[in-house]
Amino acid sequence: MKYTQIALSLLLLINCVVLTEAQAQMEPVTDVNKKESGYLLLDKGLQFRITDAINSMYNFDFENAERGFQVMRYTYPEHPLPYFLMGLSQWWKIVVAVDNRSHDALMLKYMDLTIEKAEKLIEENPENKEAAFFLAGAYGFQGRLHSERKNWTSSTFASKNALKYLELSRGEEELNPELLLGDALFNYFSVWIPENYPLLKPIMLLFPKGDQKLGLKQLEEVAESSFYARIEAQYFLFRLYATEEKKPFKALEITSYLHGKYPNNPYFHRHFARQLYAVGRGVEARDVSLEILKRIKEGWTGYEATSGRYAAFFVAQSYDRMGQPERAMPYYLQSISFGDELEAQESGYYLFSLLQVGKILFKKGNKKEAKRYLVTVKDNSKRRHPANKEAREFLKKNKL
Known part of the structure; x- marks a missing residue:
């Protein structure tokens, strides 16, 4: 049994790559607290500055991507976003060759900084949905990495925290389209895991009951219409189409698009x-x-x-x-x-x-x-x- 794959599946729902790995297009502003929404994530004016850096990350031009993220870090030293982006950049270096551990420490460091900055925002305002969103994402990525490394205790701790903050991040109407990715992945894999690995059924009883068909439909919706989560949803969709759903032509359609858009990935x-x-x-x-x-x-x-x-x-x-x-x-x-x-x-x-x-x-x-x-x-x-x-x-x- 591939325990790493199972653990990764359990963590998919709390993997809030939805923030940026899927086209978070943003530009710095003077004071985030003066914006009407109050959330840096929702500032439409940020899209132009960060677009090039995000696309560079996907296209494996990490030097250009991280230069852009560092500019954001200078502009918003107390906001979790730039630290999350830097951690995400390290994650993409890991994804392509998961046995290479040379980027692990830096990735975990940036996610720790994301957690630190987001926790301060939560302390200032317990109703801050954006801060909960970043906490869910940072813990989610840490959980994924720990599961890859078979650090099961650390993975379980991270996933528990990620689930907690995923729940707290819900309820903000403007953020809901991005949060739908978490719901989609949970609905799909909470059914898939016990069906394919009966020994894990007792564990899954600790989670709410999912709906696999709804999960796939939600994932397709995110892939088609989400602003932040589109690419991430496509990433999961082509993997599901190619394996579990037995729809190779749909998987080809998505991989063709992704390769065309990011030819150096x-x-x-x-x-x-x-x-x-x-x-x-x-x-x-x-x-x-x-x-x-x-x-x-x-x-x-x-x-x-x-x-x-x-x-x-x-x-x-x-x-x-x-x-x-x-x-x-x-x-x-x-x-x-x-x-x-x-x-x-x-x-x-x-x-x-x-x-x-x-x-x-x-x-x-x-x-x-x-x-x-x-x-x-x-x-x-x-x-x-x-x-x-x-x-x-x-x-x-x-x-x-």
Whole structure:
């Protein structure tokens, strides 16, 4: 059971990335308390200044993004927004390669500062919905990171606080469209988790009852009409469409849009390639994947082994299906190499790359090497895995 994935699902509802990860477009003003709404989040005049920084973050130009966020920090030293944005920037550096822990400390530091600033606002005014909003978001991100690192006690503490402040942040009509993302994710995953992991049913009894269909509908609504949360909602939607909802063409539509808008975001880039492959557009998946491999070689920000493992496999599959095993072979080997770098020897990309290399070597008459690759498939997978089964059958049929 993938406990990290489960814990992340539990935390999705309190993940208030809705604040900025989805297009929070804002510009500094002289005194936030003099605005009619009183909330920096709702100041329409802020949209021009921060748009470039937010788009830069999504497009993995962190230097430009963080320069803009630091300007906000100078302008609003006592407001949680700039600290949240800086923490969010660190989070995106983590998302693309979750095993890289080099950004963890700074991300947690900025979220702690967000909490500190927001708590002061709550002390001044317990009815401050915006402050509760930031507290929910900061604790939510900390919970997600702690769950990735299997720090379950810290994750549970953070998620409990995030849920508390998510409730407090409700009731502000102007903020409701953004808060709908939290409701949507909760409605969906509070049903999905016990259905897929019965052992967690007792835990889910501690939460209100959700409505999965309503959750998906709400998520689609946020993705279509929300101001702050649009991109974040699309991020979750394409993942759900691609896996749980079995709607690969809808997932492709979203990943195509995200890659087009943020062409240098390696996460969106690789998932665009993945969805092209999933719907049978192999040649297009190959071309997109070759660009990913090129960027890895050139050292582009965020392009690393995870993206490479996907991309190399898709290129290899394209050539293999075109009856060009000689051209496919180096890319299968490259996918294997990336898998070894990530210590992901149990992944499907790794196992099926080994399997195909073994078959290609067998056809070339190199039975000894073919057997080595096929046995490696068996050694790195459980017996019920389809790659394991295929390797065993091939070895038996060809008496290797």
